[in-house]
Amino acid sequence: MIANIYKSCLIGIIMKKSQEEIKNAILSALEFKPLSVQQISEKINSNWATVNEFLEELKKDGKVKELISTEKIKLYQRITEDTYYSIPITEEKRKEFRYIFSLVIDKYKQIKKRMPNKTELAKVVVDTIKIAKLDLPTAWYIYGQIPLMIVDPARDYNTDFIRSNNEEISKIVINIIQEQKHSSTKELRQEHYTKYNNLLYETKEKLFSKDLNWNKDTQKVLELYNCFLVNCPNNPPELFFLTEKLTGLVYKLFSLGRLTDYKIDILVSTDCLWKFISLNLFLSSLIEIKEYSNKKEIYGFYLAPAFEVKRQAVEESLSNLESIYLSNLSDKEIELSDKATKVREIMSDWTGE
Amino acid sequence: MREDSFFDTNVIINYASFSKKVNLKINRICFDYIKSKNGKYILCRYVEDEIKNRIKKRKVVHQEVISKLKDNSYEIGNSDISKSLSDRDIIYAKKLYELYKSEKADDISFIFLSERAEFEKKIEFFLKTQVDELLLKKEEIEVDLIHILFSLIDEYADCKVLASALQIQKDRPVFFLVTVDKEHFYPNGYAFIKDDLRLKSYKFPELRNLLINNI
Numbered sequence: 001m002i003a004n005i006y007k008s009c010l011i012g013i014i015m016k017k018s019q020e021e022i023k024n025a026i027l028s029a030l031e032f033k034p035l036s037v038q039q040i041s042e043k044i045n046s047n048w049a050t051v052n053e054f055l056e057e058l059k060k061d062g063k064v065k066e067l068i069s070t071e072k073i074k075l076y077q078r079i080t081e082d083t084y085y086s087i088p089i090t091e092e093k094r095k096e097f098r099y100i101f102s103l104v105i106d107k108y109k110q111i112k113k114r115m116p117n118k119t120e121l122a123k124v125v126v127d128t129i130k131i132a133k134l135d136l137p138t139a140w141y142i143y144g145q146i147p148l149m150i151v152d153p154a155r156d157y158n159t160d161f162i163r164s165n166n167e168e169i170s171k172i173v174i175n176i177i178q179e180q181k182h183s184s185t186k187e188l189r190q191e192h193y194t195k196y197n198n199l200l201y202e203t204k205e206k207l208f209s210k211d212l213n214w215n216k217d218t219q220k221v222l223e224l225y226n227c228f229l230v231n232c233p234n235n236p237p238e239l240f241f242l243t244e245k246l247t248g249l250v251y252k253l254f255s256l257g258r259l260t261d262y263k264i265d266i267l268v269s270t271d272c273l274w275k276f277i278s279l280n281l282f283l284s285s286l287i288e289i290k291e292y293s294n295k296k297e298i299y300g301f302y303l304a305p306a307f308e309v310k311r312q313a314v315e316e317s318l319s320n321l322e323s324i325y326l327s328n329l330s331d332k333e334i335e336l337s338d339k340a341t342k343v344r345e346i347m348s349d350w351t352g353e
Numbered sequence: 354m355r356e357d358s359f360f361d362t363n364v365i366i367n368y369a370s371f372s373k374k375v376n377l378k379i380n381r382i383c384f385d386y387i388k389s390k391n392g393k394y395i396l397c398r399y400v401e402d403e404i405k406n407r408i409k410k411r412k413v414v415h416q417e418v419i420s421k422l423k424d425n426s427y428e429i430g431n432s433d434i435s436k437s438l439s440d441r442d443i444i445y446a447k448k449l450y451e452l453y454k455s456e457k458a459d460d461i462s463f464i465f466l467s468e469r470a471e472f473e474k475k476i477e478f479f480l481k482t483q484v485d486e487l488l489l490k491k492e493e494i495e496v497d498l499i500h501i502l503f504s505l506i507d508e509y510a511d512c513k514v515l516a517s518a519l520q521i522q523k524d525r526p527v528f529f530l531v532t533v534d535k536e537h538f539y540p541n542g543y544a545f546i547k548d549d550l551r552l553k554s555y556k557f558p559e560l561r562n563l564l565i566n567n568i
Binding site: 222223226227229230234235236237240241244247248251252255326329330331333334336337339340341342343344345346347348349350351352353 | 375445448
């Protein structure tokens with residue numbers, strides 16, 4: 001009797017372990033990209049029905065989700081809460097990120113006698129990755145470059161993993177922290193944009209700056225929007241057309257003497273546009289990394305819904321700004337400067353046919 | 354006597370291109386015609402869309418110059434945004450580049466911005482305050498009519514403009530088809546189209562080609 005109970009417990013333990021093994025194998029298979037049930041079963045040498053059953057359990061546990069579900073095919077994606085847009089990273093890279101995060105937090109506390117904030121941590125990590133030429137993914141996003149794994153100073157990143165060149169990395173981290181002279185997060189961002197010679201980000205920062213006086217420095221506002229347009233990428237073309245539309249509306253509102261009256265609406269549109277542009281920059285910088293070079297997959301599996309939401313937001317806000325402009329439109333003439341007249345001279349018989 | 358006008362695209366583009374300081378004759382003629390309004394102004398949706406496309410193209414012509422000023426190794430007409438440009442458009446971009454090639458991209462972009470703003474504002478004001486009737490969606494243009502016209506006019510865009518004009522003309526007093534076209538909407542060419550037996554049931558607008566009938 002006791003022997004039988006012992007036997008069934010033992011079977012239970014073996015069975016459970018094997019179930020866990022299958023689940024872990026499924027999660028590992030999904031480490032790189034979303035897969036169908038068939039693709040997973042081929043990868044882990046398990047039959048379709050078993051994989052399907054365990055996927056259902058993993059779904060209930062919140063570890064995977066159905067990305068595409070049609071009658072013919074179901075694609076499953078591993079839920080990765082610690083990376084931007086759940087873009088997958090390998091366990092090995094995750095360990096390395098944790099190691100760097102932990103090292104930076106440690107050194108920051110030693111040198112600055114306080115915890116770094118999110119931006120400080122992200123920027124030191126990015127600089128370290130660049131200087132030490134570490135094989136860890138970073139990308140440009142809303143506030144400059146970020147590690148693909150989300151930084152959170154409040155989290156415990158302690159890890160047993162230590163790089164063989166730990167001493168060298170530590171020195172790099174210390175140098176970067178000591179070089180940081182900012183007195184605010186805004187200043188740190190500006191330092192970062194200048195360091196990486198990114199005029200578009202520098203201009204964006206100035207446009208949103210509280211120091212920009214829209215009442216007194218109207219010319220400066222116009223120049224900044226123009227600079228933003230000049231430095232905005234043309235690819236995909238919609239980035240140019242959206243940015244040009246905003247810049248044109250800003251100029252036309254200025255010509256009607258209504259620029260400052262609609263500062264808030266303009267800044268809302270600029271913010272929506274920036275979120276859309278920076279998502280494009282996120283994608284374009286990510287696909288330069290070998291593991292993420294398949295643009296179609298990265299876009300389709302992870303970024304398409306975000307693109308849609310942000311595109312809609314910028315289109316709506318620009319449409320609103322255009323309505324404001326049209327409602328203020330009068331027959332007040334815009335005076336062409338001598339240089340603009342030269343342009344008109346050349347374009348005067350242009351019809352665009 | 355009231356004279357209603359139905360506009361072809363190029364009239365509006367020429368109107369917006371007018372500047373007292375430049376004073377190109379065809380620009381002035383179109384500008385003066387639109388300013389001396391004497392009747393309803395009618396526009397079809399196809400022409401409205403065409404105007405918007407041309408505005409977009411003009412931005413791209415300017416942007417090509419900026420791209421070249423930013424990077425001298427760039428060849429005008431080689432970007433994704435420039436795919437919509439014709440060879441003629443590219444000539445304009447090259448002319449502008451030649452004029453400003455020693456200047457900074459930021460400065461020239463600002464000049465382009467102000468020039469476009471003046472051009473676009475005139476069109477926007479025209480569409481908002483001058484146009485009395487905006488008619489006929491693109492999908493409402495009769496396909497059979499376009500096919501007949503295409504056998505007489507080898508320009509698809511002109512076929513759509515004339516097809517729209519003929520459909521709108523149907524149940525109303527004769528209006529003017531106002532154009533600056535040098536080919537199909539010229540008196541002889543227009544008479545040839547009107548004479549086609551397949552179009553006998555259509556009432557034709559009266560042609561007012563501003564290249565000939567200067568006001």
